[in-house]
Amino acid sequence: MKQKLWTRDFTIITVGSMVSLLGSTLSSFAMNLMVLDRTESTLLFALYNILYTLPMVLSPVLAGPFLDRFSRKRTIATLDFITSGLFLIMSLYLALFPFSFIFFAAMNILLGAIGGVYSVAYQSFYPLTVTEGNMQRAYAVDSTLESLAAFIVPVSALIYNTFGLVPLFAANTVTYFLAAVMETQLRTEEKYTSRESEYSGMRRFVSDFREGLDYLRGERGLMSIAVYFFFSSLAGGVGYVVALPWLRENFANGEYIYSMVWLMGDIARVISGVVFYKLRIPAKYKYAIALTVYVTTCVLEAAYLYVPVPVMAVMCFTTGLLGMASYNIRISATQCYVPDEKKGRFNGAFGTLTTVGQLVGQGAGGALAAVMAKRPIIVLANGICLLAAIVFIGGSKKAVSAVYSTEK
Numbered sequence: 582m583k584q585k586l587w588t589r590d591f592t593i594i595t596v597g598s599m600v601s602l603l604g605s606t607l608s609s610f611a612m613n614l615m616v617l618d619r620t621e622s623t624l625l626f627a628l629y630n631i632l633y634t635l636p637m638v639l640s641p642v643l644a645g646p647f648l649d650r651f652s653r654k655r656t657i658a659t660l661d662f663i664t665s666g667l668f669l670i671m672s673l674y675l676a677l678f679p680f681s682f683i684f685f686a687a688m689n690i691l692l693g694a695i696g697g698v699y700s701v702a703y704q705s706f707y708p709l710t711v712t713e714g715n716m717q718r719a720y721a722v723d724s725t726l727e728s729l730a731a732f733i734v735p736v737s738a739l740i741y742n743t744f745g746l747v748p749l750f751a752a753n754t755v756t757y758f759l760a761a762v763m764e765t766q767l768r769t770e771e772k773y774t775s776r777e778s779e780y781s782g783m784r785r786f787v788s789d790f791r792e793g794l795d796y797l798r799g800e801r802g803l804m805s806i807a808v809y810f811f812f813s814s815l816a817g818g819v820g821y822v823v824a825l826p827w828l829r830e831n832f833a834n835g836e837y838i839y840s841m842v843w844l845m846g847d848i849a850r851v852i853s854g855v856v857f858y859k860l861r862i863p864a865k866y867k868y869a870i871a872l873t874v875y876v877t878t879c880v881l882e883a884a885y886l887y888v889p890v891p892v893m894a895v896m897c898f899t900t901g902l903l904g905m906a907s908y909n910i911r912i913s914a915t916q917c918y919v920p921d922e923k924k925g926r927f928n929g930a931f932g933t934l935t936t937v938g939q940l941v942g943q944g945a946g947g948a949l950a951a952v953m954a955k956r957p958i959i960v961l962a963n964g965i966c967l968l969a970a971i972v973f974i975g976g977s978k979k980a981v982s983a984v985y986s987t988e989k
Contacts, residue, residue: 584712591710600760604753606730611741619680633693640697645929653706654767661761672750705924708916716913725854731847802980805973811938812969818942819962827955842897849901868982874907875970883963918987
C-alpha cells in the first residue's frame with residue numbers, strides 16, 4: 582500500500598528549505614545591486630560574485646566525509662542559525678556604518694562556504710525523509726519550489742529600491758531563525774552516524790574521503806553522470822556570461838529580452854514540476870528519456886541566439902520543460918542508488934564538479950568573448966556538452982541505466 586508523502590518530517594524539511602531559499606534569493610540579488618550601485622565598478626561586481634562561488638568549490642567536497650558520519654539534520658539547523666546571525670550583523674552594520682566593500686565581500690565568502698555545506702547536508706538528508714515509492718514526487722516538489730523562488734527576484738529589486746537593505750536583512754534574520762527552529766524538530770533517524778572507524782580526528786576524515794573517492798571510481802554509472810554534468814555546467818557558465826552581453830549589444834532592450842525568454846524557462850519548470858508530481862515515469866524509460874533530453878537541450882541552447890525573439894522564448898520554454906525532466910530523473914535516481922552512509926561524499930563531489938565546471942565556463946566564455954564573436958562561443962560550448970552526453974552517458978549505457986532505473 583502506497584505511503585503518504587507529506588509526513589511530519591518531510592513537511593518540516595520542505596517548509597524550512599523553502600524559507601531559506603526565499604531568503605537567499607531575496608538577499609543575494611539585492612546585495613548584488615547594492616555592490617554594483619555603491620562601487621560603480623563592473624570589476625568589483627564580478628569579484629564579489631567570484632568570492633561567493635569559490636568557497637562552494639571546496640566546502641562541499643570537504644564537508645561530504647563529515648556529513649556521512651555526523652548528523653545532517655543538526656548541520657542544517659546549525660547553518661541556518663549561523664546564517665540568521667550573519668544577516669543580523671549585516672543589518673546592524675548597514676544601519677550604523679557606511680558601506681564597505683571589504684566587509685560585504687568577507688560576508689559573501691562566509692555565505693558561500695555555508696551555502697556549499699548546507700547544499701550537501703540538505704541533499705543528503707532530504708531523501709531520508711521521503712517514504713517508500715514517493716521519491717520522484719518529492720523531488721518534483723523540491724524542484725518546483727526552487728523554480729518558483731526565481732519569480733521573487735523582481736520583488737527583491739523593489740524592496741531594495743524602496744526601503745534599502747536593512748529591512749531585508751532584518752527580515753532574513755527572522756526567517757532563517759524560524760527555519761532553524763523548525764529544523765531542530767526533525768526526528769528522522771540517521772543510522773549511518775553509528776558507523777565505527779579505527780581512526781579518529783583528521784585521520785578519520787582522510788580515511789572517509791579516500792573511501793568516498795574509491796566508491797565513486799568503482800561506480801562507472803555515477804562517475805559518468807558526474808562527468809557529464811561537469812560539461813553541462815561548463816556550457817551553462819559560458820551561456821551565463823555571453824548571452825546577456827550579446828543581447829544588449831544587438832537589441833535596444835536586450836536585458837529585458839534576456840529576462841523574458843529565461844522567465845519562460847522558469848514557467849516551464851514550474852509546469853513540469855507539477856506534472857511530475859502527478860506523473861510517474863516507468864524506470865525502464867528513464868535512461869532513454871534522460872539521454873534524449875541531454876542531446877536536445879544542447880542543440881536548443883546552442884541555437885537559440887540565432888532565431889527571432891518569439892522563437893527564442895519557445896526554445897527556452899522547451900529547455901525548461903526538458904531540464905526539469907532531466908533533473909527529476911537524475912536526482913531521484915542517484916539519491917536512491919547511493920547508500921545513505923555515502924550520500925554526503927557523492928553529493929559533495931558532484932557539487933564541486935558542477936561548480937568548477939560553471940567557473941571554468943564563465944572564465945573561458947569571458948576570455949573567448951574578447952577575441953571572437955559571442956554566439957559561436959555558445960555553439961562551441963554546447964557542442965562540447967553534446968559530445969560529453971554521447972561519450973559519457975551514451976557510451977556507458979548499461980552502467981548509467983542501472984543508476985537511472987533505481988527506484989524507492
